[in-house]
Structure formats: structure tokens, C-alpha cells
Amino acid sequence: MAVIAGVDVGKASLDVSISEGPVIRFDNTVKGIGKLLKHLKAQDVTVAVCEATGGYERLLVSQLRKTEIAIHVAHPSRVRAFAKACGYEAKTDPRDAQVLSRYGQVFPDNRTPQRELEPDREALRDLLSRRRQFVRQRVQETGRLDKGTTSIAQRSTKRHIAWLEKEIARLDVEYQETLEKCIPFADRAALYRTVPGVGPLTSATLVAYLPELGCRDSKSLTSLVGLAPWSRDSGKKRGSRAIRGGRGSVRSALYLCAWSAIRHDSELRRFYQRLRQRGKPGNVAVVAVMRKLLLQLNAVARRGTPWIPKSVPIMSS
Numbered sequence: 001m002a003v004i005a006g007v008d009v010g011k012a013s014l015d016v017s018i019s020e021g022p023v024i025r026f027d028n029t030v031k032g033i034g035k036l037l038k039h040l041k042a043q044d045v046t047v048a049v050c051e052a053t054g055g056y057e058r059l060l061v062s063q064l065r066k067t068e069i070a071i072h073v074a075h076p077s078r079v080r081a082f083a084k085a086c087g088y089e090a091k092t093d094p095r096d097a098q099v100l101s102r103y104g105q106v107f108p109d110n111r112t113p114q115r116e117l118e119p120d121r122e123a124l125r126d127l128l129s130r131r132r133q134f135v136r137q138r139v140q141e142t143g144r145l146d147k148g149t150t151s152i153a154q155r156s157t158k159r160h161i162a163w164l165e166k167e168i169a170r171l172d173v174e175y176q177e178t179l180e181k182c183i184p185f186a187d188r189a190a191l192y193r194t195v196p197g198v199g200p201l202t203s204a205t206l207v208a209y210l211p212e213l214g215c216r217d218s219k220s221l222t223s224l225v226g227l228a229p230w231s232r233d234s235g236k237k238r239g240s241r242a243i244r245g246g247r248g249s250v251r252s253a254l255y256l257c258a259w260s261a262i263r264h265d266s267e268l269r270r271f272y273q274r275l276r277q278r279g280k281p282g283n284v285a286v287v288a289v290m291r292k293l294l295l296q297l298n299a300v301a302r303r304g305t306p307w308i309p310k311s312v313p314i315m316s317s
Contacts, residue, residue, distance in 0.1 A: 002108075005040055005069075006100025007050040008093045009057040017097035018043050019105075028056065033063045045069055049104040051076045051096075072104065079103055120182040124208040127175040131168060132249070138164045172201075179204050194306035195296050196268065197261035205253040206297065214301025221298055225250050227291050251290070258289040268292065 008015040014026045014036060024039065026032040040048065047070045050057050057073060064071040083091070083099045141161050145154060180186045189203040192213075198206075206213060212224060222228045226246015261268040268289055275285035300307050 002046045002105075003044050004101050004104035005043075005045045005048045006097045006102070006104065007036075007048055007060065008096040008100060009050050009053045009060060010093060011056050013093075014060065015093045015097040016040075017094070017101045018045060020098045020101045023094040023097050028059065030059070030063075033060055036060075037063065037067060037069075040069055041067075047072065047104055049074055049100045051079055051100065074100065074103060082106070118182075120178065120185060121208055121211070124175060124178050124185070124204065127171055127178060128205060128208055128249070131171040131175065134164050134168050134171070138168070175204055176200065179207065188301070191300055191304070191306060192297055195293065195300060196265045196307070197257035197293065198297070199257075202253040202257050205249055209247055209250050213298055214304075216298070218295050218298065222291055222294060225254070225294060227251065227254075227287060227294060229287075254290040254293055255286070257293055258286050261293065262286070262289060 003019060005016055005018045006020075010028060012028055014028050014032065015023050016026065016036060016039065017023045018040075026036040026039075048064055049072045050060065052073050052075065061071055061073060079096075079100060080091075082103050083096075086099070086102065088095060088099060138161055141157050141164065144157050149157070179189055185207050189200075189207050192198050192203040192206050193200070210225070212221065216224065219228070224246060226248070258268075262272045263269070271292065272285050272289050275288055276282065280288070296307060
């Protein structure tokens, strides 16, 4: 029988509960995690469950993967929804640790060990994540130029925008160098770029955040990315379908690719126009193009051969 430990991860500490039992706190340091591992082994723990915290869980996950204890990193929103369903409205670190332990017991699928992230892929993700942060800041700063601020404040904003643009350009070089250092990743990215609309940034994003390409069927892949439409029906009411969840970074990249394809690729442009002529809203038609692009990429990854376009090459994003 599986023995499940729930670990609530904080910046400085780790709260651990085994089989929803008493909570013990350890420091979130190499030394503290060493003590935690001894505690888990002494209690014959087979699976540890924690939440994604934006990075604070990395040290714990890397240390657990060196042991025989399987580690599952759960999605925070799912764990919170589970806690509310169990009647736990209050949220504290000790309670969260117990909830995580119970979460691992109720959902056996979460006991499957997650694949360790390769160092090259992790480095690529870090660079792309940092680039997105700077791009968001640039958008915010650009918006502030039109807010009627004083000339002194505007000069400061322009200097910050110029600095951000230099950093984004530097990261563009660094993520490409990281990608090229790993031959399998570089080959896979080059393969993706043969699909209409897919450029260097998108291909790197797919390599970093969607290693399942070529290994999943179309239905599970669209759900994984968050492009599968969810039904909202009740009784006789038939609500409009909508997409949600999934891997936002991949979805954002495919969104840009879809618009590039719609503007410049005759086949996908006709596909988009047919949907619009049938009365489909613009956003629905664009999502359909995104799904079509994703399935093309999946086919290319599965075959391991370049995409053969039916029209002239198009601009990439």
C-alpha cells in the first residue's frame, strides 16, 4: 500500500504530513531537505506530493528524484479546489500539507513518478520565462508613455524600455545558443520550423514546454495545451464552448503563429475564412487554426520528417 507524504513548500520552510498525520516542519535548505528525506524513509513513504510554487520547490524535487521516493508536483488550483471540496475553507501551511497527502491518496494517477526535466530543457525554460517577463514589462512601460506623465518621468520610462529591449535581444541570443548546444533539441526545433508560421521563438517554446509532441494522440494533445473546447450545458441550455487551462506559454506561441498563417498562408487562410463564412466568431476560428497547427506539428514530430507546404513560404513568428 502506498504511503503518501504531503509537503507544503514555502520560501524558507517545508511542512510535511504523512498520511494526513501530524505536521513536521523542516528548513527549505540542502541540510533541511536531508533531514526531511531521512524522516520520509523512516516512515516508509513511497510518494511525496507538493505544489508548484514558482521555483521554491525545485531543490526539494531535485533531491527527491535522487531517491526511491516518487515525487508529484501538483497544480495549485486543482489542490485548492480539492481542499474546498473536502470542506477545508481555511488555508494554513500545516493544513495544506495534510490536504496534499490526502490529494495523493484520492487520486492514484498522481502517484506516477513524473519524468525528470533535463538540465538543457530546464535552462531553456528559464531563459524563455525571463524573456516573457521582460516582454510584459515592455508592454506595461510602453502603455505608460500615453498616460500624460511629466517629461522627466517619460524620459525615465523610455530609458527603461531601451534597457528592456537590449535585454530581450540578449536573451534571444542566449536561448538560441542553449538550444543549439543540445543537438536533439536543435534538430527538433529545426523540424518544427518547417511548419507554416513557426519561427525560432515558437520552435524553442515547443521544445522547452511541449516534449509530448509526437508521442500523444490529437485529442489528448489539444487538451494538454488547453485548446480543447469545454462544454457548458445544463438541462436544455447549450452554452458556448470555451478553452481554458493547459500550457499557457505554448498556447500564446501558437496564437501568434495562427495569425501569421492566416495572413500569409493560402491553405490556412482559406480554412479560417470558411469558418468565418459559416458564422463562427473570429476568436473561435483562430483557435481552430491553432489546433490545426498543433496537429501539423504533432504529425511532423511523429514522422520525424519536415512539413511539405502546399503554398509558398510564409512569415514566421
